[in-house]
Amino acid sequence: MGKVLVLNASYEPLNITSWRRAVVLLIKGKAEQVEHNGKVVYAEMPLPTVIRLRQYVRVPYKEIPLTRRNILHRDAHSCQYCGYSGDDLTLDHVVPRSRGGGDSWENIVTACVRCNVKKGNRTPKEASMLLRQTPHKPHSGLYFEVTKHIKSGLHQEWQKYVIGI
Known part of the structure; x- marks a missing residue:
């Protein structure tokens, strides 16, 4: 059925989970639905694509490996x-x-x-070669996973919750 973007209480992306796990969080009252795609799980329960946790979850910073x-x-x-x-x-x-x-x-x-x-052994300016975009460090490890879903066209509604895409 699809993946669901999980937002912290502050609307920052936390992770991507299965639709089943998202529905469980909604039923238990631990999250609220922010976006849905029009499909339904059962009567009066639209299939979520973005949910937001009701309680803020503190997440330690994780360095993104340079690979x-x-x-x-x-x-x-x-x-x-x-x-x-x-x-x-x-x-x-x-x-x-x-x-x-x-x-x-x-x-x-x-x-x-x-x-x-x-x-060769020159800077782009010396070689008269312009970079198409300035290289930068990604904002988070989740950035990679979310961009795959957005660029595939599956979850365009996620874009407004992610910085730098």
Whole structure:
């Protein structure tokens, strides 16, 4: 039937859960329905797509790992210089390591082999290659999961509850 976005009492996204778990939270009175898709679970119970917890839940900050997979996902599996999207993508340091550029969310982008070789040991400005978007650290680990659902077209109603998408 689908997934449900769970919001904290403050309307910030907490996680994604199954529709069954969301219905249980609603029946127990631990959450309230914020959005639904028009389908019904049973009479007078629309199938939720977004719920909000009634009590605030304190969540510890969790660092998002800087991995190839996460960078590719952040950059939508496309070259940040020319827009190419294919299988042979590489990672490029905006400020090359030989010039003091480190491994960080703000310094690594996805690039096709052609653009990576063309840029070489230069900055994008020196190579006259503009970045399509400024590299940034994602807001949360949930960001990746939510963007998949929004970009697939399944849950457009989630977009207003997530920053930076």
